[in-house]
Amino acid sequence: MSKQVSIVMAGGGTAGHVSPLLAMADAIRELEPEARITVVGTRSGLETRLVPAAGYPLELVERAPAPRRPDLDALRFPARWLKAKRQARDILKRVQADVVVGVGGYVCTPVYNAARKAGVPVVVHEANVRAGLANKVGAKHAAVVGAAFDGTGLPGARIVGMPMRSAIATLDRAAARPEARQRFGLEETTPTLVVTGGSSGAASVNRAVTGAVEAITAAGIQVLHITGNGKQVMGQDGNPLAVPGYQQVEYVDGMESAYAAADLLLCRSGAGTVCEIAAVGLPAILVPLPFGNGEQKLNGAPLVGAGGAVMVDDKDLTPTWLSETVVSILGDAQRLEAMSRAASTFGRPRAAQDMAQLILEAARGAAGASDAGTHEEKNR
Numbered sequence: 001m002s003k004q005v006s007i008v009m010a011g012g013g014t015a016g017h018v019s020p021l022l023a024m025a026d027a028i029r030e031l032e033p034e035a036r037i038t039v040v041g042t043r044s045g046l047e048t049r050l051v052p053a054a055g056y057p058l059e060l061v062e063r064a065p066a067p068r069r070p071d072l073d074a075l076r077f078p079a080r081w082l083k084a085k086r087q088a089r090d091i092l093k094r095v096q097a098d099v100v101v102g103v104g105g106y107v108c109t110p111v112y113n114a115a116r117k118a119g120v121p122v123v124v125h126e127a128n129v130r131a132g133l134a135n136k137v138g139a140k141h142a143a144v145v146g147a148a149f150d151g152t153g154l155p156g157a158r159i160v161g162m163p164m165r166s167a168i169a170t171l172d173r174a175a176a177r178p179e180a181r182q183r184f185g186l187e188e189t190t191p192t193l194v195v196t197g198g199s200s201g202a203a204s205v206n207r208a209v210t211g212a213v214e215a216i217t218a219a220g221i222q223v224l225h226i227t228g229n230g231k232q233v234m235g236q237d238g239n240p241l242a243v244p245g246y247q248q249v250e251y252v253d254g255m256e257s258a259y260a261a262a263d264l265l266l267c268r269s270g271a272g273t274v275c276e277i278a279a280v281g282l283p284a285i286l287v288p289l290p291f292g293n294g295e296q297k298l299n300g301a302p303l304v305g306a307g308g309a310v311m312v313d314d315k316d317l318t319p320t321w322l323s324e325t326v327v328s329i330l331g332d333a334q335r336l337e338a339m340s341r342a343a344s345t346f347g348r349p350r351a352a353q354d355m356a357q358l359i360l361e362a363a364r365g366a367a368g369a370s371d372a373g374t375h376e377e378k379n380r
Helices: 015-031 047-053 072-095 108-118 133-139 173-183 203-218 255-261 271-280 295-306 319-330 333-346 351-378
Strands: 006-010 036-041 058-060 099-102 122-126 144-147 192-196 222-226 246-249 264-267 284-286 309-311
Touching: 006 015, 006 072, 006 108, 006 351, 015 036, 015 047, 015 271, 015 351, 036 047, 036 072, 047 058, 058 072, 072 108, 099 108, 099 133, 099 351, 108 122, 108 133, 122 133, 122 351, 144 351, 173 255, 192 203, 192 255, 203 222, 203 319, 222 255, 255 271, 264 271, 264 319, 271 295, 271 333, 284 295, 284 319, 295 309, 295 333, 319 333
Parallel strands: 006 036, 006 099, 036 058, 099 122, 122 144, 192 222, 192 264, 222 246, 264 284, 284 309
Antiparallel strands: none
């Protein structure tokens, strides 16, 4: 009798790592309800809240980022790295891991290292066009490498898309629109722009919307503005901005409702957002983060190239540009429909299920080899 499959999933720090990890975990549970799933993270990441809330056990290892400059952290790194490797090794041994799945972040490097030394196969998923250091390390010896986008440079990478929650992957925007618009106090048949800068908001996006909202609403377009936690937009009178046809909320629990309410989305181009709007066929205006390593512009480029979105640099997002562009797109039903179709052709809503299948195949192969070894040992 084969043993219960044991899967260790490593990743964390940001929602960009944790969300696809949990989507894959849920998909694994659907395919293999008896699979044992253990998530590994660090004490400082969002995984400490999101993973237990999703119902999965969480193990913690030392956070050991590679030093970038000769400072106190660089002096502490060797001890932290050794501790993280030891903790990762102990976790894999204790849960009898058949496969390690990594999505990136500081936690992955010691777990990849422990898996390689223990002979446990590794499956990597890379969410961004520009692969992170941890996944570059893990992919070198991985049994399977999945990627959300082409061009990561990871060896043997196959394009599977971005694992996402079922509520988004299976969203029928047209069917869900009436209820979604009612939830946000929006008119059911009025063209709708939804704006989001992410959970923490985007000050430049909020400023541009504030300056453009009167021109946009005067054109018969309603606006749902998700400002970000603690980023309520104020009017010149010092009170929350109040314009007929404009609604603002700081946060939305379950972005599928916002996607369903929207005819057009104004947003950043994080990997998760780009893949989600493609999966649901939602036309978008993408405003990449103006700092970092430029990955947001790379993430959004394929969707723009497919015709599902337009992109504007943060510095060029002026109220005038925004109002003219929004009115132009939402005033052209044929263009809007073409953008929606183009986005849908780029989307991969089954990414979580496809990754789950690859993970289980790797796990079963390892478990089968383990069973065969045990059987051979008993019959010597």
